[in-house]
Amino acid sequence: MARETVATETAPEELTPGARKILDAASALFYERGITAVGVDLIAKEAGTTKKTLYDRFGGKDALITAYLRERDLRWRSWLTSWVDGHAADARPGEQLLATFDALAEWTRQHNPRGCGFVNAAAELPDPAHPGRRVIDGQKRWLRGYLFELSTAAGADDPGRLADELALLHEGAVVLRGLAVVADPVGSARALAEQAVERALSRPRAAGPPIADTRPDDR
């Protein structure tokens, strides 16, 4: 029983060819049609494999859902960090914070026509005990933490507040991308972010003990 769940524990590169095809098919179907609405039969058929392989490699649908979320999370993290590192490495303070919105713009263009995959998944996983929920929480916490780091490095007067605000703008932009009601949500978010960053940097943090982060609950 412990061996079968190996696919959800190790790096995605170590997946068996069959498991790789299944995870690819499941990722596309889960995002495009919803998690509950997609059955394991369809996934196996779309992947060109059989349910046997699916259950041998992943153990069950819940584990497959979790693997889908985990891989999407990893992809987003490396996308964002490599973009920020590459496009604003030695720019003026605050530029890296705004670069996250440029990364988001390109990400949504390529991978997010239907809104945030994690928000959508959370809507379908109401049970807080579901393993996928931990991945979703981790993704949101990671982004907020990353923004907190960049805010601190930029010298924001209250990096915790700025991180909260920028995380909010990220979420709002991604969600509105999926609902065609605002012309350029990422652009609007970036404009608001510029204001927020400007304000946070206009009153530079006083020298002294570093300001503690004010995250809601770190358990």
Place this chain on the structure above:
Amino acid sequence: MARETVATETAPEELTPGARKILDAASALFYERGITAVGVDLIAKEAGTTKKTLYDRFGGKDALITAYLRERDLRWRSWLTSWVDGHAADARPGEQLLATFDALAEWTRQHNPRGCGFVNAAAELPDPAHPGRRVIDGQKRWLRGYLFELSTAAGADDPGRLADELALLHEGAVVLRGLAVVADPVGSARALAEQAVERALSRPRAAGPPIADTRPDDR
């Protein structure tokens, strides 16, 4: 066939007692557990009625989903407008725009522990032809239009841009409410909104022809 769909076309007050119980039960279950995951048998059982009544009154699950979204939409609209009218009727310009976030704060406290019901529903209704999608689009467009009206009344220099920004902040706040990663998302959104409103009102609109709205696609 035309008669059966009466419940989805008329005001919710005109619902039959049985239909009322079914819609109430369905609304709670759809929001708390997700739309696809909830079956009609459970809805009928939870409502203390039978499937027969459900199909006689609503015609089918899709129509029931649409009725759920429609009623939730109406409730939110009247909640927001009455709050804004009551709490900031004769205040200084821009105050009404910020009052929408106070209304949102109380709304999420009472009705939105699991994020935006419309965003969650959109995640489960990928088919653009589903009648529920029109309700979701209508809700988002209405909010954006309402914010545009308030922005214009407040004398914003670019009410279209301000409406886009405030709509974005609303969405971000509601979504983040459902994911406990930011301490007070509505508060953060309100803080950002204050900045945006202040900026939009600091350069009052020049006299002359009214600025045309720049909505993405009004069909």
Place this chain on the structure above:
DNA sequence: GGCCGAGTAGACAGATCGGTCTACCTCGCC
């Protein structure tokens, strides 16, 4: 009294759900 809208009770249908199973094939490695 007669009628009809509304509701209850519950069987029923066909499809699909997640999940298990047997049987067989193929490939690389010892």
Place this chain on the structure above:
DNA sequence: GGCGAGGTAGACCGATCTGTCTACTCGGCC
């Protein structure tokens, strides 16, 4: 040559899905 991991093919299970149906009850209205 033998062995085991990975895969294919497909039957099978019980449960649940949406949706339909018959039969009966109740209450208000003409």
